[in-house]
Amino acid sequence: MQISQDPLVWLGAFVTLSILSFVFWNDSPFYNYVQSAYLGVAAGVTVVVGWSNIKNQVITPLMNGNYSILIPVFLGLLLLVRYIPGLNWVARYPVAVLVAGGAGLGLANTVQAQFVSQIKAGLLPLNSFDNILMFVGLLAVIAFFFLTGRTTHVMEKLKLGWVTRLGRIVLMVAFGASFGTTVMGRCSILIGRLQFLLTDFLGL
Incomplete structure (x- = not known):
């Protein structure tokens, strides 16, 4: 050592x-x-x-x-006016611009990331067991959200209650895997620090 x-x-x-x-x-x-x-x-x-x-x-x-940069600078300075009594209402205008711009950009990115990309990822060719399993799980989860509540008794009469139960199982497996991944990530950080102490510091 x-x-x-x-x-x-x-x-x-x-x-x-x-x-x-x-x-x-x-x-x-x-x-x-x-x-x-x-x-x-x-x-x-x-x-x-x-x-x-x-x-x-x-x-x-x-x-x-490039003097056009003075426009966002002016809007940014207006945000500080809210601390001046009697003029704090002026800060509403740059806040409105920020909220509107952020909402527009966020909406476009959200639609692309959470809807379009998810739909593309779900449309898999059914040429392997993994793709078939993912497609069945996708349909079961969709059925769990859309066919529960008032339509539960209808599903039971049609002998299709197992579909929503399968969706619940898929969700629990997904949440468990996500939690396990989080725990593994934290453990890897701890293991990295212990390796640093034992090898780099103590020279073991």
């Missing part, structure tokens, strides 16, 4: 152990220190990134003669 001599590795090990100390000692001073340092660094990075955006997207275009 040969402990690393790299000060950055020591810093990483200190931060990792300080964060993990929350598991054993809820409110340890090391955890509070690292948490405060993280928030401070994040705030500093936010300020630097904000100034970089202003410089690259406002100052540089103005220096190059």
Whole structure:
């Protein structure tokens, strides 16, 4: 075993152990220190990134003669007017522009991502067992949402109640797989930090 001599590795090990100390000692001073340092660094990075955006997207275009950039700058400055008593109503106009533009862009992306792409993904050629299984599961889930409630007794009379039950099973399997993937992702992060401590720091 040969402990690393790299000060950055020591810093990483200190931060990792300080964060993990929350598991054993809820409110340890090391955890509070690292948490405060993280928030401070994040705030500093936010300020630097904000100034970089202003410089690259406002100052540089103005220096190059692109004065149309003054329109979004003016709208952005109007957002700060809401803190001035008597003029806070002016901030409604840039907020309306932001909401309208965001809603338009979001609606277009949502339709493409959550409707068109999902429909294309569901229309699979039935030439393999995986595609057949996915297609049957898709139909069962659709039946679960559309054929439950008032139509449940009709489905039972037609001996098709198993379709909605199959859809419920498919949904539970999907939610379980999603939860398992989340847990595996968190475990992989923990394993990565433990490997860092054992190999990079302790040299085992």
